[in-house]
Amino acid sequence: MEQDHELVKQCLTGDNLAWENLLHLHSRKIYNLCYRFTGRREDADDLTQEVFIKIFQTLKSFDPAQGSFSTWLNRVARNHLVDHYRRTKKDRVTSSLEETSVRIEEKPARGEHPIERLEHRERHEALQAALEHLSPELREAVILRDLQDLDYAEIAQVLSVPQGTVKSRINRGRLELARLIKRMDE
């Protein structure tokens, strides 16, 4: 965290190497956030770049007193993802869960126990498919908590909602995710 603030300070003095270091430190996290939210690598490629360009342009407005650089970065990224989601809502063709589960079930099922029915890789594909069927509000909460490993307080800052709201969204998101995966598994 200290390191981030130092790097931001150096960036603002025009230190290009500091900016490059910031990118190396944070681009992977943001890339994964974008991928988990959209489910498409091409989208994650574009969105990650757009987020960092935005970050670069607004670096002056970052205030360490308001929270860590990482929180600020996540907030900018999340807002960008929500904008993107709204922008592309019209032309997005959401496949139904049934289609997704058919796609996954075409592969031969092995073993008797339901846990063994889907192979490791297929199960993670199912996770991604299920995430995409969550409402964006629940999706972002679950991704930030269970895939990006942020704590409740940090998520509350990123989403600009009270911590109680975060807790309830994460709980609802997890329950829905569990039901979706179970349905694909059946």
Add this chain to the structure above:
Amino acid sequence: MTHLEIEHLASDYLEGQLDAAARAQMEKHLDACEECRGLMGSLREALDLCHTAEALEPPPWMVPNILRATIGESRPAFSERLQAFLRPVFQLRVAYTVAMAVFSISILINASGLNVRKLRLSDLNPGTWFYRANQAGHLLAARAERFYYDLRVVYEIESRLSQLRPSNARKPASEPARPAGGASDKGVARDSQMAWIGTSKIDRLAASARKP
């Protein structure tokens, strides 16, 4: 506790956030209710999937692209770096050193009995090299070294002679080519000094090479 209450407290239960009383109540319901037990099982499974999901690596061009879009530059690509690295090679003095190195290596190859035309894959093995170099022994090393110093000494003598000559004397035809721009005699003298670090070192080198 109702099914709905179980759902509301599911995350708290799994994260160990419930107090003892609430926990006991919840477990009592779970013991009796198959549906809620199933739900908790699926929830555990989903969380386990999330926690074992592998992070993706962003494509390698990601950071260079962002750098180009923000500060207008990026770390030079490999080909650019190679070019920058090779640029000094095209300067005369370095070219001379490189030529010397190529020369030495060709002598080394010759002396070690390797026929380049009949080079096999096994010949490129460093083990083979050490073996053959050992065979050729110190003779080889001595020969290569003497050849190197001989060439050096010739160049020394030539450049020192050119320094000693009157400044208006015509340049001898045997003088090695100079890069354009260093045409004045003063420039030539400085150039040859720079080429061989300093005269005292030259003397030492020449003396040691003259020894049999």
